[in-house]
Amino acid sequence: MTDIENKIPTKRLVRTLQGEVLxxxxxxxxxxxxxxxxxxxxxxxxxxxxxxxxxSPSLAVEATLQPLRRYPLDAAIIFSDILVIPDAxxxxxxxxxxxxxxxxxxxxxxxxxxxxxxxxxxxxxxxYEALERVRASLEPSTSLIGFAGAPWTIATYMILGKxxxxxxxxxxxxxxxxxxFHALLDILSQAISTHLIAQIDAGADAVQIFDxxxxxxxxSFFQRAVIxxxxxxxxxxxxxxxxxxxxxxPRGASARASDYAHETxxxxxxxxxxxxxxxxxxxxxxxxxxxxxxxxxxxxxxxDMLLKETDRLLAAAAxxxxxxxxxxxxxxxxxxxxxEMLVAHVQGAS
Amino acid sequence: MTDIENKIPTKRLVRTLQGEVLxxxxxxxxxxxxxxxxxxxxxxxxxxxxxxxxxSPSLAVEATLQPLRRYPLDAAIIFSDILVIPDAxxxxxxxxxxxxxxxxxxxxxxxxxxxxxxxxxxxxxxxYEALERVRASLEPSTSLIGFAGAPWTIATYMILGKxxxxxxxxxxxxxxxxxxFHALLDILSQAISTHLIAQIDAGADAVQIFDxxxxxxxxSFFQRAVIxxxxxxxxxxxxxxxxxxxxxxPRGASARASDYAHETxxxxxxxxxxxxxxxxxxxxxxxxxxxxxxxxxxxxxxxDMLLKETDRLLAAAAxxxxxxxxxxxxxxxxxxxxxEMLVAHVQGAS
Numbered sequence: 001m002t003d004i005e006n007k008i009p010t011k012r013l014v015r016t017l018q019g020e021v022l023x024x025x026x027x028x029x030x031x032x033x034x035x036x037x038x039x040x041x042x043x044x045x046x047x048x049x050x051x052x053x054x055x056s057p058s059l060a061v062e063a064t065l066q067p068l069r070r071y072p073l074d075a076a077i078i079f080s081d082i083l084v085i086p087d088a089x090x091x092x093x094x095x096x097x098x099x100x101x102x103x104x105x106x107x108x109x110x111x112x113x114x115x116x117x118x119x120x121x122x123x124x125x126x127x128y129e130a131l132e133r134v135r136a137s138l139e140p141s142t143s144l145i146g147f148a149g150a151p152w153t154i155a156t157y158m159i160l161g162k163x164x165x166x167x168x169x170x171x172x173x174x175x176x177x178x179x180x181f182h183a184l185l186d187i188l189s190q191a192i193s194t195h196l197i198a199q200i201d202a203g204a205d206a207v208q209i210f211d212x213x214x215x216x217x218x219x220s221f222f223q224r225a226v227i228x229x230x231x232x233x234x235x236x237x238x239x240x241x242x243x244x245x246x247x248x249x250p251r252g253a254s255a256r257a258s259d260y261a262h263e264t265x266x267x268x269x270x271x272x273x274x275x276x277x278x279x280x281x282x283x284x285x286x287x288x289x290x291x292x293x294x295x296x297x298x299x300x301x302x303x304d305m306l307l308k309e310t311d312r313l314l315a316a317a318a319x320x321x322x323x324x325x326x327x328x329x330x331x332x333x334x335x336x337x338x339x340e341m342l343v344a345h346v347q348g349a350s
Numbered sequence: 351m352t353d354i355e356n357k358i359p360t361k362r363l364v365r366t367l368q369g370e371v372l373x374x375x376x377x378x379x380x381x382x383x384x385x386x387x388x389x390x391x392x393x394x395x396x397x398x399x400x401x402x403x404x405x406s407p408s409l410a411v412e413a414t415l416q417p418l419r420r421y422p423l424d425a426a427i428i429f430s431d432i433l434v435i436p437d438a439x440x441x442x443x444x445x446x447x448x449x450x451x452x453x454x455x456x457x458x459x460x461x462x463x464x465x466x467x468x469x470x471x472x473x474x475x476x477x478y479e480a481l482e483r484v485r486a487s488l489e490p491s492t493s494l495i496g497f498a499g500a501p502w503t504i505a506t507y508m509i510l511g512k513x514x515x516x517x518x519x520x521x522x523x524x525x526x527x528x529x530x531f532h533a534l535l536d537i538l539s540q541a542i543s544t545h546l547i548a549q550i551d552a553g554a555d556a557v558q559i560f561d562x563x564x565x566x567x568x569x570s571f572f573q574r575a576v577i578x579x580x581x582x583x584x585x586x587x588x589x590x591x592x593x594x595x596x597x598x599x600p601r602g603a604s605a606r607a608s609d610y611a612h613e614t615x616x617x618x619x620x621x622x623x624x625x626x627x628x629x630x631x632x633x634x635x636x637x638x639x640x641x642x643x644x645x646x647x648x649x650x651x652x653x654d655m656l657l658k659e660t661d662r663l664l665a666a667a668a669x670x671x672x673x674x675x676x677x678x679x680x681x682x683x684x685x686x687x688x689x690e691m692l693v694a695h696v697q698g699a700s
Contacts, residue, residue: 168647171645171647172647172650172651175647175648175651175655176651215565215602215624216602216622216623216624216677216678217623217624218623218624218643218644218645218659218677219626220659220662221645222624252565252566252602252624253624254605255604255605255624255625255626255629255630256626256629272566273566273567273568274565274566274567274568274572274602274603274605275605276569276605276606279605279606280605293568294568295521295568295571297518297521297522297525298525300522301522301525301526305525309568309570312570327566327568328566
């Protein structure tokens with residue numbers, strides 16, 4: 001560890017996203033707050049629906065801070081959901097236990113025109129309030145991350161009312177309703193930009209754009225539905241807040257990660273479990289950070305396998321700006337003791 | 351078109367897999383026989399279960415030839431299923447309408463030891479008989495393709511009894527039962543090699559190994575569960591039949607396609623819809639063929655979009671050994687008229 005790292009308690013996540021190479025990478029974990037924690041399951045009971053929970057600043061603050069009380073993570077991520085965007089714009093969003101989210105499927109161009117992106121900042125006020133309150137409770141060296149879903153990923157849920165396998169059908173809808181689809185991407189890009197700027201203003205040091213369904217897209221469609229709208233969001237956020245640090249996470253598209261990063265102008269690129277970080281780095285601007293990508297299943301397994309794979313990942317990312325994370329969110333079956341071991345190992349490895 | 355191409359009616363698919371660059375690429379389509387064809391839906395009624403259908407040589411021959419009667423495709427692929435391998439080794443396999451296959455989940459090491467790879471050639475005799483009969487009916491310029499599932503993909507179905515989202519849980523099982531998992535991969539590699547050799551002997555000009563669940567795998571696991579067993583199969587098949595032409599299709603792993611191709615020794619690599627063929631080609635041995643990867647949804651859409659994307663793909667693969675195909679199987683919603691237009695366009699484009 002250098003003298004500077006010892007003496008100045010700056011935020012590791014921020015420095016890494018600015019392109020600095022730290023001897024010990026920052027670590028946070030996708031879904032670090034959530035169902036694998038008994039205290040979260042207990043807390044969750046205090047709101048009738050999942051969106052009620054997300055929109056309660058006190059519950060969202062508490063859920064955000066729970067993992068930080070257990071582990072000395074380098075960042076907190078605000079507890080919220082990618083589907084607050086369609087909800088705020090007037091679509092009906094529900095979460096069925098064990099089934100994933102269900103939305104009222106979008107019909108046609110008229111339904112797109114009826115969306116209300118101007119409602120974002122008022123409707124999502126509780127999210128910004130939660131960010132402000134979390135910011136006030138965090139150590140000065142701990143970063144705070146805001147986030148939003150990416151236009152394509154939110155669109156897949158909105159078009160057919162659900163995620164997962166239906167995303168191929170959402171692409172079919174996009175082909176069949178090209179004008180409506182591009183209008184939808186534009187409205188979403190605008191709403192997402194607004195939401196990210198408001199989160200930065202509320203205290204987020206960095207924001208992440210989750211493109212969870214970016215896999216299996218044809219090259220031309222990936223350009224139109226993933227890269228172009230993300231580039232627009234990055235430009236809009238930077239026009240308003242020039243220093244904004246933005247992580248893009250095009251899950252399942254690691255073969256296109258460098259093009260995605262360079263064209264959109266993001267500060268860091270999230271890599272999924274299947275990505276080969278050394279291969280991605282070969283083509284990536286050395287100032288752009290990588291983030292990822294330990295197998296989340298190792299949070300269930302633990303033991304030597306966890307430590308060995310962690311060391312392998314640390315070695316693969318050594319000498320580059322890297323944020324240690326999983327390749328996907330922690331699953332409900334994860335053992336909190338394994339998370340503790342991982343964080344201690346990464347933070348003690350320097 | 352060169353003089354040689356005009357005068358000698360050799361098999362385009364074979365020549366391409368031997369590394370030759372043809373002015374007009376061969377074309378066949380994954381699931382070119384199947385539910386989008388009314389004559390297939392009619393034929394399917396003649397057997398009570400899907401496996402009964404696969405094991406009836408006359409029905410399998412007819413299903414294989416149906417698309418060739420409609421379109422002048424450059425190859426036929428035998429009508430069968432990747433799950434005939436576990437079925438032949440003694441596991442119970444069922445196909446529920448609209449639900450995908452269901453197997454009796456594998457328990458432990460004892461269940462792995464009870465598998466009977468030596469039953470492959472006798473139990474799968476009807477597949478080889480169908481290949482022989484198809485071979486006899488094909489034009490001399492039409493290639494015949496045999497196939498098998500890859501060890502990892504078949505293992506995912508066997509371990510938990512179903513495919514799709516459960517593959518992450520299959521990886522968890524692999525971590526928790528490492529010895530049984532590697533024994534399972536070994537047995538599957540042996541059974542698959544046997545099945546591929548028998549298909550070559552029955553008249554297949556080339557064989558394809560479908561690794562449908564190769565996406566989202568950590569680098570070290572991809573090596574152990576995808577590359578290593580596939581390499582073993584390629585070596586075993588080539589030891590028996592040195593000229594064997596083998597296509598490997600690691601779906602969802604295009605970021606690793608060149609490593610996969612070079613390490614396993616395959617003749618051609620199948621690329622899924624999400625792959626960027628130009629990017630893959632940058633790192634690929636120029637003698638190794640690519641295969642793919644038009645968006646299957648375009649078989650529903652048709653029209654100018656289909657032609658434009660086809661031209662884009664033809665241009666991206668020009669000057670390299672390439673087999674035109676989709677990035678995934680034709681869906682039941684595909685319009686046979688669009689398939690006809692695609693085949694004519696590719697074959698007339700030279």
